[in-house]
Amino acid sequence: MVQGVQIHSNVAPKAQEIILTEPALTFLAALHRTFEPTRQSLLNARADRQRKWDSGEPLDFPPETAAIRAEAAWHCVAPGPGLEDRRVEITGPTDRKMVINALNSGAKAFMADFEDSSAPTFANMVNGQVNLRDAVRREVDFESNGKKYKLSEKPAVLLVRPRGWHLDEPRVTVDNAPVSGSVFDFALYFFHNAHELIQRGSGPYFYLPKMEHYLEARLWNDIFLFSQSYIGIPHNTIRATVLIETLPAAFQMEEILFELRNHSAGLNCGRWDYIFSFIKKQRANRGAVLPDRKDVTMTVGFMDAYVRLLIQTCHRRKVAAMGGMAAQIPIKDDPKANEIAMEKVRADKLREVTAGHDGTWIAHPAIEQIARPIFDQHMRGPNQYHTGEAVTAELVDELVSELAPGVKKIAPGVKESDVKIAAEYLKKQVRKEWPSEFLTSDLMSYLAVADGVPAKWQKAAL
Ligand SMILES: CC(=O)SCCNC(=O)CCNC(=O)[C@H](O)C(C)(C)COP(=O)(O)OP(=O)(O)OC[C@H]1O[C@@H](n2cnc3c(N)ncnc32)[C@H](O)[C@@H]1OP(=O)(O)O
Numbered sequence: 001m002v003q004g005v006q007i008h009s010n011v012a013p014k015a016q017e018i019i020l021t022e023p024a025l026t027f028l029a030a031l032h033r034t035f036e037p038t039r040q041s042l043l044n045a046r047a048d049r050q051r052k053w054d055s056g057e058p059l060d061f062p063p064e065t066a067a068i069r070a071e072a073a074w075h076c077v078a079p080g081p082g083l084e085d086r087r088v089e090i091t092g093p094t095d096r097k098m099v100i101n102a103l104n105s106g107a108k109a110f111m112a113d114f115e116d117s118s119a120p121t122f123a124n125m126v127n128g129q130v131n132l133r134d135a136v137r138r139e140v141d142f143e144s145n146g147k148k149y150k151l152s153e154k155p156a157v158l159l160v161r162p163r164g165w166h167l168d169e170p171r172v173t174v175d176n177a178p179v180s181g182s183v184f185d186f187a188l189y190f191f192h193n194a195h196e197l198i199q200r201g202s203g204p205y206f207y208l209p210k211m212e213h214y215l216e217a218r219l220w221n222d223i224f225l226f227s228q229s230y231i232g233i234p235h236n237t238i239r240a241t242v243l244i245e246t247l248p249a250a251f252q253m254e255e256i257l258f259e260l261r262n263h264s265a266g267l268n269c270g271r272w273d274y275i276f277s278f279i280k281k282q283r284a285n286r287g288a289v290l291p292d293r294k295d296v297t298m299t300v301g302f303m304d305a306y307v308r309l310l311i312q313t314c315h316r317r318k319v320a321a322m323g324g325m326a327a328q329i330p331i332k333d334d335p336k337a338n339e340i341a342m343e344k345v346r347a348d349k350l351r352e353v354t355a356g357h358d359g360t361w362i363a364h365p366a367i368e369q370i371a372r373p374i375f376d377q378h379m380r381g382p383n384q385y386h387t388g389e390a391v392t393a394e395l396v397d398e399l400v401s402e403l404a405p406g407v408k409k410i411a412p413g414v415k416e417s418d419v420k421i422a423a424e425y426l427k428k429q430v431r432k433e434w435p436s437e438f439l440t441s442d443l444m445s446y447l448a449v450a451d452g453v454p455a456k457w458q459k460a461a462l
């Protein structure tokens, strides 16, 4: 037992035995004791900033970092081994079958997700760690319903998305306080796999979600430096791609890259969360009310500006500008509806590659055959770092001003269809079922599970 560390759940005992080993928990506790006060103060700062926006202060670029934005000389580190060409990346949960299917999908990389596409039950979290550990060592093959799941000779490069800074992992406490969900997911994957990954010619690679400030990126960078020293690997071995999926982060893309420049693998347009953040951060701004979600497409003013700013910023700093996820997946029983959905994916991927993105996300293996040829045709080299116009003041203004030109469908009142969707969600949540008839972007963590968590920390499970 590690002093001060307590585990409050007895689910998945075998996985716990493999993953929550004494050395791994000692590392987790060291990270918690060193960095938890900073995380807490950064979360408090988020609340302070929201109060300012609510009182009418506009979102803007931080004045104290103007020199970083103006300085043209700094660049991010070169891509890690295997990350030179990322034209198609598949995303999905850390379920064993899906890990194999994703790694075999033909995509260049697989983002194994402890975040949006995983329900954060403790069993999912620790079993997911076992599955990734086995995948790294090529010991993940298994059989289910008579079907054999076997890793291919050339699987996708593995990237891992830990949970965001706002989430606790209340099933594990250190000195009577829950550990950070981000640190838990990062620490266990890193501790068990970093050496093995390096030995196999890859590295510990991450996607970092839902940051709202460059100081939150600095916290990740400090954790990377600490962790690399702790296990004795060279500094700057880790690579991390940051999802720009909150409105405040769109005003700090340069700073986020700068903080992580020795570990950065670029930025990604996390479009779905970005829309959510746009609404949430501007909750007190009556001028920022959006129309129906279906009308907030990637080509409306503020979304287009966000995409262009991200590409221009990344290419200026010589690092990947990753596209986002078209939420459509194949519709099996309706060929006509399926063709319409797939055509939407095609149009989206074409828009991304011609805009200058260096790669894109897919949510289902069948989409690889749609996304890949479009990137192959329009992106002849491994990336498009050489493209991108200069960032202009007009572009920057459009981040918040050009809501959805031409869309004049904002109507007062509550729509029946919206109430129906909310009711369906609640129903599925109670029944603990996937709401699979919705877009994949709707399949957010849907389950608040106690798992033996002390009542006072249950709210932190989601
Ligand atoms: C906002 C954001 O963060 S977006 C990113 C987060 N969201 C995601 O990543 C969504 C990922 N996608 C998924 O989870 C799945 O595609 C779902 C749940 C939407 C649909 O899954 P299913 O209902 O199993 O789809 P379907 O029956 O068509 O799958 C066919 C096969 O492909 C596999 N598959 C489907 N999606 C994936 C995936 N993303 N990764 C790996 N395998 C997959 C299935 O496991 C199934 O395998 P099998 O034939 O061996 O049984």
Ligand SMILES: O=CC(=O)O
Binding pocket: 116, 243, 245, 269, 270, 271, 272, 273, 274, 324, 325
């Ligand atoms: O996390 C991804 C997104 O689109 O949101």
